[in-house]
Amino acid sequence: MVEMAEKKTPRKKKSATETAEAATEAAAESQESGGRTTGEGAAPAGAPREDFQALQRRREQTALDVSRSFPDKYRLSGEMEGCTDARKIELLERLVKTREFDARMRRLFRQGRFEGTFYSQIGQEACDVVLAYQMKKTDFIGPSHRDLGASVGKGIPLTALAAQVYNRVDSPDGGRYTACHYWHPEYWVMQPSTSIMMNWIAATGAAFGFKMLKKDNVAAAFGGDGATAHGDFHEGCNFAAVHRLPIVYVIQNNLWAESLPLSLTTALRDLSHRADAYGFPGVNLDGNDVVAVWNATRAALDRARAGEGATLIEMKTYRWFGHSDIDPADYRSEDEVEDWMERDPLPRYVAWLEETEVLDAETLEGIRERVRKEVEEAVEFAEASPRPEPDAFLSKVFVHEYPGFDVRAGR
């Protein structure tokens, strides 16, 4: 088994529960000695309230429970329906490419090589790479802000993606939009909006457009577990259901909506049940299992292309690092992060390919070598790409000209 990226051990830090328990003990001691434990200013400095401690416990158990609900941490089983060995290998290369690009960008961000921040996707790659890889170039993807894999999976060159991270002129938007919000017009991956779920609605609109214009295309939209609480999740799903739109909806349930655990986002155990409310199929699966993701997305794409309507696929997965790379993610326990890192989708897929004699060491080494080279070339390309001229944003506000419009506002 190969290590696919730097595996950063989470910071050694007491979990919030441990901290809370220590504080409770301190409070109990104080009570025994006759001290008051209730009332303002009486509790020892730093002691969390009891209801806060309960909240912490609730936060921490969900992700481990979900992990333990899957029978096997490592092994994949079954067969990837309708996938040739050559495509299995090509898919592996896209997965490795996504992982290595992401890991490289994280390091470059820490070195201060580009401004803004970085949204690492590491741990979740199987969810979007596997679906995007199966789509036609002219099919539409509405990604969220963490869907590097949707772009790599669909075949966008790493050079364009790196230039996007760096906000350079060779970025598809010339550096005017937002770093790491990957998109590319030729590959029909739309710009993710930082405001959650706009892509969900837009992809629904694209699916409507395909149907109305009688085009043989389908759309896919990605969102997270937290995003399912947004009204646009509902408005999009409901409309797609009524009009049997050719769309695949994917929830990447990474169990944390920025700092909010699943248990505080929803009272549901499985978000796939939300599909029942709309009248189309909802499935949930281990999003770190490439074989399972392949089969479910393939069936959903077939269903969409056959005019049978939408599917909601909940993929349970985990982001290894913070919401963005300025987030230490210390709201999660070490146990939880380690547990999920052991469920890494890449080595699991590699092991399965080796067991099924699809992959040999030489092929794997070839992939690693090509990816390493491509990532390095992408970084060199981005760093060599000029920074945009300061006034390059002063255009294209409108398509047409208007007599009273002054883009410079008199400056």
Place this chain on the structure above:
Amino acid sequence: MAKLTYIDAINRTLHEEMARDETTFLIGEDTGIYGGVFKATRGLLEEFGPERIIDSPISESLIAGMTVGAAMVGCRPLPEIQFADFISPAFDQIVQQLARYHWRTDGTYAMPVTIRCPWGGGVGGGVFHSQSNEAWFMNVPGLVMVAPSTVRDAAGLLRAAIRSDDPVLYWEHKKLYRSLKDDLPDGEEIVTEIGRAHVAREGKHVTAVTFGYLLHPTLEAAQGLAEDGIEVEVIDLRTLLPLDTPTILESVAKTGKAVIVHEAPKIGGIGGEIAAVLAEECFWELDAPVRRLTGFNTSFPAAKTMEDLYMPGVEEIRRALRTTAET
């Protein structure tokens, strides 16, 4: 030649433009089977079928936001917000996504989307059916807003909006729907240029700037003042965003005085933007302070007595114009 009402002109233009361009579709609440709550979309479902005339669920965010993806794949969407007062759930989609997508993508995609919004007071509708909320959108880069005040412009601006490659909010005034009639020649493709205001009446003593329903009481007030020797120049804005500042400045440079009349509350209204432009660009030509006559800084009231007070009327407009003219 046919006598058409303002709403007939909208309906006829929708029929004509949808027949002309097969990539257009219309989506809104009760716009299909019912023909729209005001009947602006009547007959469209029968002519163009349920694939292009969509009765939407009550989902304004979807109505506005789905147009972005649809436009990207080649459609020319015509969403309707049933009442302008219901546009707030769609606000995020309009201001963050639709209006900016052309700029955000460095000009890759145009967003040829026309959102029709019935707006305005004077119809006894109460706060959710009377607002003049165009100022909510004034600060949004990339968005165009038009507001016809005549039957001819109802047709001409709608046609121009539908054919435009920029996203347009088309504000149709409810009080004008059936109160105005005009002869529109059959078969004439009326197009009103977006971005250009119209000098609805020429004058030399004071400039009145207005739009929508209030154009008509303003013209009536100007007519009355003419009998007293005060010549009011009346500008019908027609396009609210981007404002036709050259036309406004030219007029005020001539008259030296300006009164802005609109229904929305004064604070943060379009009148403030116009007054600021005059202060910046036309200060030395001004002979009197710029005046704004607007709705009150309250919500829109329901009872007829209150509504009558809220809406600037002919007498009030006449007083404002006379006071400024005589300053």
